[in-house]
Amino acid sequence: MEWSDLRVFLAIARQGTLGAAARKLGLSQPTMGRRLRALETSLGQTLFQRTADGFVLTDEGTSVLVHAERMEEEANALTRQLAGQDRQLEGQLRISSSDWFGAHLLAPVLAEFAQLQPRVVVELLTDARLYSLPRREADMAFRIRPFDEAEVISRRLMHIDYGVYARADSAYEPRPGDGGGTPLITMDTAFGGMPDAVWLTKMLPHAHVVSRSNNREVQARMCAEGAGVAVLPRPLADSIDGLRLIDLGAPPPGRDTYVGYHRDLKRLARLRALLDLLIDRLAN
Numbered sequence: 001m002e003w004s005d006l007r008v009f010l011a012i013a014r015q016g017t018l019g020a021a022a023r024k025l026g027l028s029q030p031t032m033g034r035r036l037r038a039l040e041t042s043l044g045q046t047l048f049q050r051t052a053d054g055f056v057l058t059d060e061g062t063s064v065l066v067h068a069e070r071m072e073e074e075a076n077a078l079t080r081q082l083a084g085q086d087r088q089l090e091g092q093l094r095i096s097s098s099d100w101f102g103a104h105l106l107a108p109v110l111a112e113f114a115q116l117q118p119r120v121v122v123e124l125l126t127d128a129r130l131y132s133l134p135r136r137e138a139d140m141a142f143r144i145r146p147f148d149e150a151e152v153i154s155r156r157l158m159h160i161d162y163g164v165y166a167r168a169d170s171a172y173e174p175r176p177g178d179g180g181g182t183p184l185i186t187m188d189t190a191f192g193g194m195p196d197a198v199w200l201t202k203m204l205p206h207a208h209v210v211s212r213s214n215n216r217e218v219q220a221r222m223c224a225e226g227a228g229v230a231v232l233p234r235p236l237a238d239s240i241d242g243l244r245l246i247d248l249g250a251p252p253p254g255r256d257t258y259v260g261y262h263r264d265l266k267r268l269a270r271l272r273a274l275l276d277l278l279i280d281r282l283a284n
Helices: 003-015 018-025 029-043 059-082 099-116 195-203 216-224 269-282
Strands: 048-051 054-057 091-097 120-126 140-143 152-160 162-167 183-186 208-212 229-233 243-246 255-262
Touching (some): 003 054, 003 059, 018 029, 054 059, 091 269, 099 120, 099 216, 099 269, 120 269, 140 269, 152 269, 162 216, 183 195, 183 216, 216 229
Parallel strands (some): 091 140, 183 229
Antiparallel strands (some): 152 255, 162 229, 162 243
């Protein structure tokens, strides 16, 4: 097994196609394909599934990816040390979170991290679907439920308070236990069982729904435009001008946020550096 072949493997895993990986390394596609076949032959494993959309890691390829990234990090560190350069980290990290959490809480920390470690490229995926950490669809993920995968190391990162909001100049003053005539902006039916959505229905049983969305920022924007009353995460709502907090006698249930990563990455220096900064800035 040649380290140069592992560099080819890493490029294909990150770029998804032979063409993009070849351009990244400055090699030809036939050379990339030949080097990949040589690596698979030396390991006795098929590392990628070839699909119409590109190359997808097999389970064996996912296992190789973890070790290849460690080798890459050590090789880069050795090169920098021999060249007398600084000890800055480099490489890529892919993290996933919900839309509003990524935009309002993660983005400021990632901007700071980019200044501290400009050679580390962080890819933030904001999506409703849960990216798989065991399958290495993401290196780090943020969720509102504890992780239950055996391969994942996780911890509670922070508690997020929620509140009931309306447009500042609106006349909405719903009464607890009634809410008749109050228009509601709430979660879509697939997420109707979330604690804050259930709580809002119980607090305002006679209110009527005018809009549903699985996107918290959409809910907040519609609320700011005067479409109705919504339960929103306070870090999101308090950052938007034109919203006011409504007191219904008790606050909505808040949510804990958990951060997780694959156990094989616990010694990956760039992941540890980002995780330490996130804990320092967000943990409570």
